[in-house]
Amino acid sequence: MDLATILIQLLNSVQYGLLLFLISSGLTLVFGIMGVINLAHGAMYMIGAYLAYAFVEWTGSLGVAILLGIPVMLIVGIVIERFLIDSLYSRDHLFQVLLTFGLILILNDIQSILWGNDTHGVPIPDMLNGSISLTDNMSYPVYRLAVSVVCLALAIGMYWVIQKTRLGMTIRAGASNREMVESLGINVRTLFTIIFAAGVALAGLGGILSAPLSSVYPGMGDNVLIICLVVVVIGGIGSIKGAFWGAMMIGLVSTFGPVLIPSLSSVMVYLVMALVLLVKPRGLFA
Amino acid sequence: MYNTPRPISLLLGFLLCVLAFYPLYGDLVFGSKASFFMSKLTTIVIFAILAMSLDLLVGITGLVSMGHALFFGLAGYVLALASPEYEAASIWYILPLVLLCCAALGAVVAFLTIKTSGIYFIMVTLAFGQMGFYFFNDAEFSGGSDGMYIMLKPDVSLGGIQLLNLDEKQTLYYLSLACMVFVYMVLRMILRSAFGQVLIGIHANEHRVKAIGYNTANYKIVSFVIAATLAGLAGFLAASQYGFVNPSQMGWHTSGYALMMVIMGGAGTIFGPAIGAFVFEILHYVFESFTDHWLMLMGAVMICVVLFLPNGIGGALLSLVQKKETTGEKNDG
Numbered sequence: 001m002d003l004a005t006i007l008i009q010l011l012n013s014v015q016y017g018l019l020l021f022l023i024s025s026g027l028t029l030v031f032g033i034m035g036v037i038n039l040a041h042g043a044m045y046m047i048g049a050y051l052a053y054a055f056v057e058w059t060g061s062l063g064v065a066i067l068l069g070i071p072v073m074l075i076v077g078i079v080i081e082r083f084l085i086d087s088l089y090s091r092d093h094l095f096q097v098l099l100t101f102g103l104i105l106i107l108n109d110i111q112s113i114l115w116g117n118d119t120h121g122v123p124i125p126d127m128l129n130g131s132i133s134l135t136d137n138m139s140y141p142v143y144r145l146a147v148s149v150v151c152l153a154l155a156i157g158m159y160w161v162i163q164k165t166r167l168g169m170t171i172r173a174g175a176s177n178r179e180m181v182e183s184l185g186i187n188v189r190t191l192f193t194i195i196f197a198a199g200v201a202l203a204g205l206g207g208i209l210s211a212p213l214s215s216v217y218p219g220m221g222d223n224v225l226i227i228c229l230v231v232v233v234i235g236g237i238g239s240i241k242g243a244f245w246g247a248m249m250i251g252l253v254s255t256f257g258p259v260l261i262p263s264l265s266s267v268m269v270y271l272v273m274a275l276v277l278l279v280k281p282r283g284l285f286a
Numbered sequence: 287m288y289n290t291p292r293p294i295s296l297l298l299g300f301l302l303c304v305l306a307f308y309p310l311y312g313d314l315v316f317g318s319k320a321s322f323f324m325s326k327l328t329t330i331v332i333f334a335i336l337a338m339s340l341d342l343l344v345g346i347t348g349l350v351s352m353g354h355a356l357f358f359g360l361a362g363y364v365l366a367l368a369s370p371e372y373e374a375a376s377i378w379y380i381l382p383l384v385l386l387c388c389a390a391l392g393a394v395v396a397f398l399t400i401k402t403s404g405i406y407f408i409m410v411t412l413a414f415g416q417m418g419f420y421f422f423n424d425a426e427f428s429g430g431s432d433g434m435y436i437m438l439k440p441d442v443s444l445g446g447i448q449l450l451n452l453d454e455k456q457t458l459y460y461l462s463l464a465c466m467v468f469v470y471m472v473l474r475m476i477l478r479s480a481f482g483q484v485l486i487g488i489h490a491n492e493h494r495v496k497a498i499g500y501n502t503a504n505y506k507i508v509s510f511v512i513a514a515t516l517a518g519l520a521g522f523l524a525a526s527q528y529g530f531v532n533p534s535q536m537g538w539h540t541s542g543y544a545l546m547m548v549i550m551g552g553a554g555t556i557f558g559p560a561i562g563a564f565v566f567e568i569l570h571y572v573f574e575s576f577t578d579h580w581l582m583l584m585g586a587v588m589i590c591v592v593l594f595l596p597n598g599i600g601g602a603l604l605s606l607v608q609k610k611e612t613t614g615e616k617n618d619g
Contacts (some may be wrong), residue, residue, distance in 0.1 A: 037405045083316055087593060093405045094350045095592045101542045102588030109582035226416045226538070237406060247487045266424040270417035274398055277410065281401035 004138045006232035009255050015144045017251025018212055019210055024228040024235075025158060026202030032238020033175040034192050036085055037093055037099040042225025043107040044200045048207025049216045052081045053120045062125045069119060069208045070201050076265065077200030080125045089192075108219065117218050122211040133282050147209050154202075155244060162240065171195065194226065227254075230269055236283025245284065290557065291607045293589050296336040300555055305331070305463060313590050324455050325527070330567040331462040332523045335405065335469050337547035337559035341514035342473055346482065346552030347509045348489030350408050352541050353415025355386045356395070359536025361521025363422060364388075366434040366531050374441035381440070384455075384522045385515050390479050392514025396507040403492075403496055421534040433532025454527055455592055459576050462523050466560065473556045526597070550591050558600020565599065 027041045051072060058125035072099040080103070088096050123129075124143045162168035173181045174188055180267050206224075214220075214228050231250050235242025256266035276284060290298070308327060313318035336358055343349045364387045369375040397409045422428050442450040450457050477481045484505050487495040496502050525531045534540070543566065551562020569587060573580035595602065 025396050031405060035405075037408060074374070084589065084593075091596070092350075092552075093408060093550070094344065094545075095596065097350065097352060097408055098542075098546060099589055099592040101546070102585040102592070104587070105581040109579045113579065222538075226413060230413050233406065233409050233413060235287030237409070266420040267417050270413060270420075273410075273413055279401070282406070 003281075004135045007134065008125070008138060008140060009259070011140055011144070013082060013251040013255035014082025014248070015137075015148045015228075015251075016255060017248040018155070019206060020231055021244050021247035021251055022154060022209070022232040023203050023206035023224060024247055025155070025240055026199035027228050027237055028232045028243045030196055030199040030234065031132070031183065031232070032169055032240075033195050034089070034134075036102070036196070037096050038085075038090065038196075038199065039082075039200070040103040040107060041095060041203050041226065041228060042221030042223070043104045043208075044073065044076070044221070044222045045207040046111060046221030048108060048204030049211040049220060050115055050207075051204065052208040053122050053216045054209035056122050056211075060120070062208075066205070066208055072200040073204030074197045076204075076210050077197030078193055080200070081196035085196060086192075087200075095115075107269035108221075113220055116229045119215045119217040121215050124212045143212060145215070150209065154205075156241060164195075199270065229232060229271065230273045233283060234273055237284070239285040242283055242285030291604065291611070293607050293610075294503035294557070296500070297603075301561075301616075304465070309385055309459070321455060324459055326571065328459045328462050328527055329524070330564055331379075331459075331466050332520050332527065333429035333544070333547065333567060334521040334543050334560035335462075335466050335523070337551065337563045338469055338473055338556055339513045339520065340511045341548050341559040342476070342485075342516070342555055343379075343554060343555075344548050345483045345559070346477065346489060347506060348492075349506060349510065350545070351510075351513075352538060352545065353395070353410050353418075354513070354517055355536045355538070355540035356415040356418045356546050357517035358444060358521040358524065358540065358544075359533070359534075360418065361385075361388055361390055361518040361523030362436075362531030362535060363428055363588050364432065365440070366436050366526045367428065369436060369438070369440075371437075373437035376387055377440040377442045381522060385518050388518025388521070389511050389515045392511040393507065395514070396510035400503050400510070412538055413543070415536065419533050419537045422536065423517060426522055427613070428530075431533055433517070433530055433535075435530045435562050437529075439526050439529070453588055458523075458527055462527075465519060469519065470560065471558060472516070477556065481505070481508075481605065498501075515562040540579060546588055546591075549598055550595075552600025552602070553598065555598075555600035555604065558598050558603075561599050 004062050023041070023045055026044075027038065027265065030036055030038050032191040038222075048069060051069040052065045054060065056062055059065070084099060084103070085096070087101060093157075097192050124141075128143040130140045132145070160168075162171060170191060171184055174186070174191055178188055207221075227250060231243055231246040233246075234249060235244070235246030249272065250269055253268055257268035261268065265273070280286075305327065308324065311326060316323050322520045327454075334352070340351065340354045341355070343351050364384045365375070368380060368383055385444065395411070395414050397406055399414065399580065402410050423434075425433050428434055438554060439452040442452065452458050452461070477486075484495060484500055484502075487500075488502050488505060492502050521535070524535070545561035547566045548559040549562070550566055551560065552558030570580065570584060573583045577583070591598070597605070
């Protein structure tokens, strides 16, 4: 590999890592604060991607798709939290697993009823459909850079909200001691609804943003869910910082792994997870 | 729970008889479909074994594994890979080999995951299950996503005399049924033993069991290995029945279905998950017969079970029997 290829691969891995972080941050947030494991997180990503497809078909603009898609995802999140997740807080994780697994089956079928089983593509917006030349014959697509910028901005925004605002303070407090926060007069129930909806919206946004990068197809959420679980396990459940570095690590491994050791490419990510578990059973940042 | 209440034992005995005598009345009741239903029943019985093996982890030891299908699928792959190409493998070496492989992988996975608990354990087992899935899905030697064929079913003969012919549907049916009863007995025996009591203790309160001086990690690892081995037995039977194995058999959806069978039937009751397997697969068959979107209905059933029947069918039966017993005692007094 020459330097330019390495550079492009590096950019790719950072971009993939940032996107993974965007999606897994929702998963780790919901677990860390609410103690809920949401297996349907990948399905939310898929719904986001299909919404992007539908809205772009309808309006022709990915920007509009984002503006319309996020509120839809928030509503989906609120409905699921209020009607299903709400009754599970005091119960074993086992039931959360089964309920959200059931939800996946339902959402997958809704997707196939609404949009069929074909693979769809979403065009890259014209404005971002160029590429920046790095060397004489190598260039990098602008859209990928734009996605990275958006993800990075959201990561910084999330850090700011959680560390510097009053809402973030309640979130952190609610994560460490729910009863205490409640006794101080804060409505934890509403807080949980907000967080769950935010988690769903993050997954959905991840889906919308990646729709133009990869095609939109049935069951696309499954793979993403598993990779996000690996990211969260590596980083330490509930840790946003961990999700960030975990995602970066997986981004690097899954971009460079297939090039360096092709025979192990499919299981590389899991080997990294196994290694981390051996050294730090509770994740790197837990 | 040490002993199954008498009414439930009777019910289980009755259900077992219904299954055992199926070949006698199947033709009369189902006519031309009888043979199809016998294959279906074989599949369900095999799933019942898988569900019971998972119950040892979920219901008894309190380890919720979302990667149990890994061992179910691995068994099929070992059978396919270790069988000679043009002749049937002898069951006397292939079955122990299959079980040994599942136990070995079970030990490795257990060693890596056992330090984690709760939600972490769920996530990690799920990830390891998928690692197996992608490994076989992308590997050329195992046929990629198409999987592998097992051309000739394992040969069960002793001293040159064939004891069982697994190509016969009825023989395989009875073999699976016998295995189901065997696995049930093994699990009941484990439950009654001192070892099983420690597992139950770990489920109830691991810290206390540790404080008494037990090395709980070792107990959990052994429990995981036993469950993996029994799942391997189910996988061996399944691969023998279908005549092929593919990655989706070890995918996490299969693990999810197995977990659903356990909860639907009642975790921790051993007999419940077997009933759960029957109910789950019968619902599957019924839904599938009238809609393409049967998975959606299964999903709805899952959600309903979680919300309204958390102790499963087995739990409901037990509380029904116990209620009767207590009211009976009151009447006596």
